[in-house]
Amino acid sequence: MAADLRQPAVEAWFRLRRGDFVLDSTIALPAAGIVGLFGPSGAGKSTLLRCLAGVERAPEGRVSVNGTIWQGDGVFVPPHRRSVGLVFQDAVLFPHMSVRTNLRFGARRLRAGRRRVPEGDVVDLLGLERLLERKPATLSGGEVQRVAIGRALLNEPDLLLLDEPLASLDVARREEILPYLDRLHAELAMPTIFVSHNVEEMRRLADSVAIMAAGRILSHRPTADALAGLGPDADQGSIASLDARFVGSGRVALRGGEAFDVAGSSGPVGGPCRVRIAARDVSLALDRPSRASALAVWPATVEAIARTDCGVVEVSLRCDGGLVHAQIAGSVAAALGLAMQSRVFALIHRATLAAPGDATNRATQRAPTP
Amino acid sequence: MTADLTLADLDPLWLSVRLAAVTVTALLIVGTPLAWWLASTRSRLKSPIEALVALPIVLPPTVIGFYLLVLMGPNGPLGPVATALIGRPLTFTFSGLVLASMIYSLPFVVQPIQAALEQAGGRALEAAATLRAGPVDGFFNVAVPMATRGFVTAIVLGFAHTMGEFGIVLMVGGNIPGETRVISIALYENVEMLDYDRAHGLSAILLGFSFVALLIVYLINRRWLRI
Numbered sequence: 081m082a083a084d085l086r087q088p089a090v091e092a093w094f095r096l097r098r099g100d101f102v103l104d105s106t107i108a109l110p111a112a113g114i115v116g117l118f119g120p121s122g123a124g125k126s127t128l129l130r131c132l133a134g135v136e137r138a139p140e141g142r143v144s145v146n147g148t149i150w151q152g153d154g155v156f157v158p159p160h161r162r163s164v165g166l167v168f169q170d171a172v173l174f175p176h177m178s179v180r181t182n183l184r185f186g187a188r189r190l191r192a193g194r195r196r197v198p199e200g201d202v203v204d205l206l207g208l209e210r211l212l213e214r215k216p217a218t219l220s221g222g223e224v225q226r227v228a229i230g231r232a233l234l235n236e237p238d239l240l241l242l243d244e245p246l247a248s249l250d251v252a253r254r255e256e257i258l259p260y261l262d263r264l265h266a267e268l269a270m271p272t273i274f275v276s277h278n279v280e281e282m283r284r285l286a287d288s289v290a291i292m293a294a295g296r297i298l299s300h301r302p303t304a305d306a307l308a309g310l311g312p313d314a315d316q317g318s319i320a321s322l323d324a325r326f327v328g329s330g331r332v333a334l335r336g337g338e339a340f341d342v343a344g345s346s347g348p349v350g351g352p353c354r355v356r357i358a359a360r361d362v363s364l365a366l367d368r369p370s371r372a373s374a375l376a377v378w379p380a381t382v383e384a385i386a387r388t389d390c391g392v393v394e395v396s397l398r399c400d401g402g403l404v405h406a407q408i409a410g411s412v413a414a415a416l417g418l419a420m421q422s423r424v425f426a427l428i429h430r431a432t433l434a435a436p437g438d439a440t441n442r443a444t445q446r447a448p449t450p
Numbered sequence: 451m452t453a454d455l456t457l458a459d460l461d462p463l464w465l466s467v468r469l470a471a472v473t474v475t476a477l478l479i480v481g482t483p484l485a486w487w488l489a490s491t492r493s494r495l496k497s498p499i500e501a502l503v504a505l506p507i508v509l510p511p512t513v514i515g516f517y518l519l520v521l522m523g524p525n526g527p528l529g530p531v532a533t534a535l536i537g538r539p540l541t542f543t544f545s546g547l548v549l550a551s552m553i554y555s556l557p558f559v560v561q562p563i564q565a566a567l568e569q570a571g572g573r574a575l576e577a578a579a580t581l582r583a584g585p586v587d588g589f590f591n592v593a594v595p596m597a598t599r600g601f602v603t604a605i606v607l608g609f610a611h612t613m614g615e616f617g618i619v620l621m622v623g624g625n626i627p628g629e630t631r632v633i634s635i636a637l638y639e640n641v642e643m644l645d646y647d648r649a650h651g652l653s654a655i656l657l658g659f660s661f662v663a664l665l666i667v668y669l670i671n672r673r674w675l676r677i
Binding site: 135160168186232 | 573574576577578579580581582583584585587588592595596598
């Protein structure tokens with residue numbers, strides 16, 4: 081299902097300030113297909129989804145879904161009057177109801193004439209047949225998420241929002257639920273946002289990926305382009321992928337930049353290559369260090385500051401050669417007084433060469449429906 | 451010793467039960483919206499209101515009783531209102547006792563409901579809202595069923611606490627048989643008159659009642675935990 085980004089069915093824009101955090105995001109979704117929303121913790125992904133569902137009200141914002149205004153022009157449609165499906169990370173099933181009653185909760189409140197999705201189809205799609213009479217407390221984490229997704233689908237949403245539905249599950253449970261999401265993707269045509277930290281999940285499910293940091297959508301591109309160069313290892317942080325060319329054995333240079341060493345690099349001098357730099361391997365300084373252990377030192381401008389887990393912040397730095405990211409301790413970022421547009425120096429400690437054709441390989445890696 | 455208790459001696463017990471039932475019913479009607487507001491508000495007024503609700507737990511009942519006496523007396527602000535409505539001030543009437551008991555037992559009803567709604571509300575209500583349930587629908591079909599334990603605790607504690615009320619009754623209700631002579635007042639009178647047999651009988655009834663009430667609360671809590 082190719083995402084047609086030119087014909088948005090859902091268009092939304094929000095601005096919301098909470099303490100230091102500012103959400104200022106614009107997103108457009110096609111009529112069908114999954115948009116992956118990707119970014120560090122604290123980037124504002126959940127807030128964006130909550131604003132779309134209407135459970136949170138951004139003071140400034142505009143949402144239109146299939147031509148209907150949900151917010152804007154002095155209108156704010158409350159969440160219970162929006163045809164929306166929202167699945168939380170820790171799916172909230174109603175504990176006093178059976179799975180069947182949970183599934184029917186939204187549908188029961190829908191005018192009979194508007195019901196299009198047969199309950200049996202959703203039950204089959206998500207493999208819920210044997211769970212129907214059980215109480216939520218007796219279900220496994222994966223089963224709970226499947227029921228929550230089913231409940232959202234039976235609510236006949238015009239917009240489906242999946243907020244890290246797999247994040248609370250262990251690897252085995254993820255593997256158990258992913259085939260159902262593949263089927264969902266293949267069989268249902270509705271605008272969907274899928275939030276995940278997991279690059280592999282994104283590659284598998286998303287048609288396009290929006291990258292979010294510090295309350296802003298930085299880009300929204302087809303999945304293969306958006307995730308090119310991003311590894312599955314979250315610890316190393318975001319990975320920058322920069323155009324460069326070989327300038328000698330083991331040395332490369334960015335456009336117009338000085339040469340530096342890249343492990344294992346070889347190729348015809350002057351030939352193009354792509355250099356990958358993980359956020360973990362970049363630090364920054366306010367003054368240009370005269371002598372440092374870095375491979376390269378580039379003047380840069382702070383473009384985004386995003387909080388990740390464990391008190392680490394990821395700073396996006398605009399250099400001459402492109403955008404690189406640096407992982408530093410949150411306390412250090414505060415002590416340095418980093419802010420948007422701060423002029424700093426990026427210290428590159430390690431760079432690797434991207435395999436030729438890396439991006440295209442990735443693009444074909446999307447698993448077929450099992 | 452209880453053999454000496456006649457049916458007439460049990461009149462104060464029935465009066466106490468009636469008072470407790472009316473008080474708890476009224477408190478559920480008034481206290482549930484209050485608990486709901488406290489559970490969901492981000493207002494700065496939340497803490498002051500919570501402190502006010504909790505006051506009866508720490509204040510001597512005689513202090514509350516004194517203020518209520520002044521408030522409800524013929525010259526108090528509520529005096530003319532009550533006179534216009536029921537023909538006399540609220541002091542030394544059953545209605546006055548109900549009002550006083552509602553204030554006295556307020557925290558015992560509001561706090562368990564508030565705690566339960568805090569736990570039940572939030573995400574579950576947001577989920578309900580995205581499933582087309584408006585605020586009232588979500589409250590009655592999601593929040594209240596999820597908070598059942600809190601409501602049962604509130605009813606039992608509110609009832610038992612009102613049954614045991616003494617100081618406030620003495621201040622605003624006095625000792626009018628059939629009107630304000632509740633079980634604790636009757637008990638006090640028996641002791642004053644050195645009628646220890648009757649005092650034993652009434653005390654045993656209150657003791658047993660309170661124990662059973664608390665037992666119900668704890669049993670319910672355990673059953674819910676096991677689910």
